[in-house]
Amino acid sequence: xxxxxxxxxxxxxVLFGIGVLGVLYRRNAIIIFACIELMLNAVNLLMVxxxxxxxxxxxxxxxxxxxxxxxxxxAVGLAILVMMYRKTKSVDIDILNRLKG
Amino acid sequence: xxxxxxxFLSFVAIFSALLVVFSKNPIYSVLYLIVTFFAIAGHYIxxxxxxxxxxxxxxxxxxxxxxxxxxxxLLNLNHEDEPHKKNLAKIAAVICGGILMxxxxxxxxxxxxxxxxxxxxxxxxxxxxxxxFTEFLLPFEISSILLLAAMVGVVMVGKTDTKKTTVxxxxxxxx
Numbered sequence: 001x002x003x004x005x006x007x008x009x010x011x012x013x014v015l016f017g018i019g020v021l022g023v024l025y026r027r028n029a030i031i032i033f034a035c036i037e038l039m040l041n042a043v044n045l046l047m048v049x050x051x052x053x054x055x056x057x058x059x060x061x062x063x064x065x066x067x068x069x070x071x072x073x074x075a076v077g078l079a080i081l082v083m084m085y086r087k088t089k090s091v092d093i094d095i096l097n098r099l100k101g
Numbered sequence: 102x103x104x105x106x107x108x109f110l111s112f113v114a115i116f117s118a119l120l121v122v123f124s125k126n127p128i129y130s131v132l133y134l135i136v137t138f139f140a141i142a143g144h145y146i147x148x149x150x151x152x153x154x155x156x157x158x159x160x161x162x163x164x165x166x167x168x169x170x171x172x173x174x175l176l177n178l179n180h181e182d183e184p185h186k187k188n189l190a191k192i193a194a195v196i197c198g199g200i201l202m203x204x205x206x207x208x209x210x211x212x213x214x215x216x217x218x219x220x221x222x223x224x225x226x227x228x229x230x231x232x233x234f235t236e237f238l239l240p241f242e243i244s245s246i247l248l249l250a251a252m253v254g255v256v257m258v259g260k261t262d263t264k265k266t267t268v269x270x271x272x273x274x275x276x
Binding site for chain 2: 006013020021025045048049061067
């Protein structure tokens with residue numbers, strides 16, 4: 001049997017909300033990156049659900065591109081984070097808010 | 102049967118996503134994120150997107166999460182004395198997340214009228230590859246350029262410190 005699309009909308013909205021909550025709630029920059037990944041995955045899940053619902057492969061191709069962009073984003077972000085840690089000895093987002101060299 | 106699998110996977114995904122946010126130790130957060138990704142891969146299989154499920158596990162659980170764990174180990178962050186935000190900011194964060202979730206659900210609820218068309222093999226490699234290499238060929242090439250640019254950028258970001266130390270060694274009083 002096919003699962004109604006409403007269920008996937010609920011699940012994706014809850015996952016996206018948890019991701020937003022994590023970004024606002026935590027001060028550790030690595031956890032904030034992880035929560036951004038969570039939000040991207042919520043969107044991916046909804047896109048695959050609609051792709052399956054509408055019987056159209058284009059949604060799944062978009063998910064590929066989102067994965068590629070996410071991989072690039074995580075690599076660059078973690079490299080910046082490592083450099084920041086070398087300067088400030090912390091990944092606390094409240095210390096990183098000045099962004100001065 | 103499918104509905105029960107859906108409920109189970111959803112429960113695992115939401116529960117471990119909450120644990121990602123509320124775990125004290127960053128290592129546990131990242132490990133719970135891996136559990137969430139496996140649950141989402143299960144959802145992909147349930148949605149008849151088998152190839153995407155495999156790619157998801159390889160890319161996220163195999164590459165991105167390894168990068169996260171590597172950085173946490175490298176920076177030696179696996180301790181729990183992280184400072185927390187003030188209680189007011191936490192309550193505001195919970196309220197903001199809840200309101201956003203409500204708005205998203207309320208906006209997308211009308212989508213149930215979309216006509217489900219059953220059948221087809223949209224998740225197979227053959228179908229996806231044909232679309233990817235005909236209709237989406239230009240975005241595909243551009244994404245490869247994006248990955249190359251990201252790689253060069255990461256190398257440049259990572260190299261600045263060593264360059265500076267060599268300068269410092271050669272000319273100690275130039276600052």
